Amino acid sequence: xxxxxxxxxxxxxRAANVMVAEILDILRELVRxxxxxxxxxxxxxxxxxxxxxxxxxxxxxxxxxxxCASLNNVVVHGMPSEDTVLKEGDILGMDFGVLYKGxxxxxxITVPVGEISSTARRxxxxxxxxxxxxxxxxxxxxxLGDISFAVQSCVEAEGFSVxxxxxxxxxxxxxxxxxxxxxxxxxxxxxxxxxxxxxAIEPMINxxxxxxxxxxxxxxxxxxxxxxxxxxEHTVAVTDNGPYVLSRI
Ligand code: MG
Ligand code: MG
Numbered sequence: 001x002x003x004x005x006x007x008x009x010x011x012x013x014r015a016a017n018v019m020v021a022e023i024l025d026i027l028r029e030l031v032r033x034x035x036x037x038x039x040x041x042x043x044x045x046x047x048x049x050x051x052x053x054x055x056x057x058x059x060x061x062x063x064x065x066x067x068c069a070s071l072n073n074v075v076v077h078g079m080p081s082e083d084t085v086l087k088e089g090d091i092l093g094m095d096f097g098v099l100y101k102g103x104x105x106x107x108x109i110t111v112p113v114g115e116i117s118s119t120a121r122r123x124x125x126x127x128x129x130x131x132x133x134x135x136x137x138x139x140x141x142x143x144l145g146d147i148s149f150a151v152q153s154c155v156e157a158e159g160f161s162v163x164x165x166x167x168x169x170x171x172x173x174x175x176x177x178x179x180x181x182x183x184x185x186x187x188x189x190x191x192x193x194x195x196x197x198x199x200a201i202e203p204m205i206n207x208x209x210x211x212x213x214x215x216x217x218x219x220x221x222x223x224x225x226x227x228x229x230x231x232x233e234h235t236v237a238v239t240d241n242g243p244y245v246l247s248r249i
Contacts, residue, residue, distance in 0.1 A: 001178060003173075005135055005206060005237065006196070010196075010244065012100070012235045013042065013235065016098055016099070017235050017246035017248075018246075020097060020107045020149075020209045031086060031247040032056070033086055033088045035086050036173070037067075037069035037086070038081055038082040040069055041065050043068045044096060045058075051235060054099040056175055057175075060175060063077070064079070065079060065098050067094060069084070069094055070221075070229070070231065071086075071091075071093075072090055072091060073226050073229060074220055075093075075212050075229040076095065076204055076231055077220055079220060085135070087114075088113060088117070089117065090113040091112055101173060102155065104172065104174070106171055106177045106200045108202060110127065111124075112179075112222050112232055119228075123207050123228055124162060124230050125203065126205065127155070129154060130152070131233070132177065134148075134203065135243050136150070138199060138201065138236050139242055139243060140194060140239075141193065142193050143194065144182075144190035145186050145190040147199070148183060148184055148193040148249070155203065160205050162203070163210055163211055164182075164211075166212070166221065167198050168181030168249070169202070170197065171198055171199070171235055178217065181200075193238045196239075198237045199236050200232065200235050201236055202231060202234075204230075204231035205229065206228070207228040208223060209224060209225050211225070234246075234247045
């Protein structure tokens with residue numbers, strides 16, 4: 001069942017998501033060659049504690065960290081590590097969430113480490129653009145399929161592929177709520193969008209094939225072909241005034 005959020009609840013979710021956005025901005029500024037993904041985790045936890053909120057991911061189905069740090073061929077759910085040292089030319093996905101006054105915020109960015117290849121740059125740009133297209137489709141009387149199609153059509157036109165094994169989601173008092181929000185699908189199909197729906201829209205886009213596999217740690221999802229992957233996410237409320245991007249500041 002899809003739970004619709006009241007205006008007041010959406011404003012609480014806005015507050016949660018603004019904190020997520022602020023913290024991701026801080027982390028983005030720290031990304032440079034020589035920094036480890038554990039350095040970023042430590043800062044994410046400090047900033048979370050400073051704001052008196054709870055990290056959304058730590059302990060979620062046993063995930064041990066606040067931050068998902070997904071380097072290069074890692075699609076999502078990368079584990080921060082002191083052994084993962086960023087180097088020039090890498091791309092780093094950072095997915096982060098908090099729980100505030102009973103509501104979740106969830107957002108992700110993928111950032112370049114120093115100078116990156118033109119292909120990597122294009123992958124980041126197209127993935128971000130596909131999220132913008134999807135957000136534009138998050139309006140009343142459109143359907144979930146319109147969001148999915150917006151991502152898929154944008155990405156495939158550029159020769160990249162859409163991950164099938166992980167999808168976006170409804171969000172609210174739970175981190176993952178109905179409906180699932182796939183990044184592939186047909187325009188006009190699926191549930192009709194209504195004011196009060198809040199969706200975490202999160203294209204996960206591969207440079208090569210769409211297939212993924214999960215490493216032995218049970219979390220780290222990588223591209224099967226070893227090529228790069230990018231991930232951007234916003235939490236978006238469907239409203240009568242159009243899409244309200246709660247995690248954009
Ligand atoms: Mg996320
Ligand atoms: Mg999410």
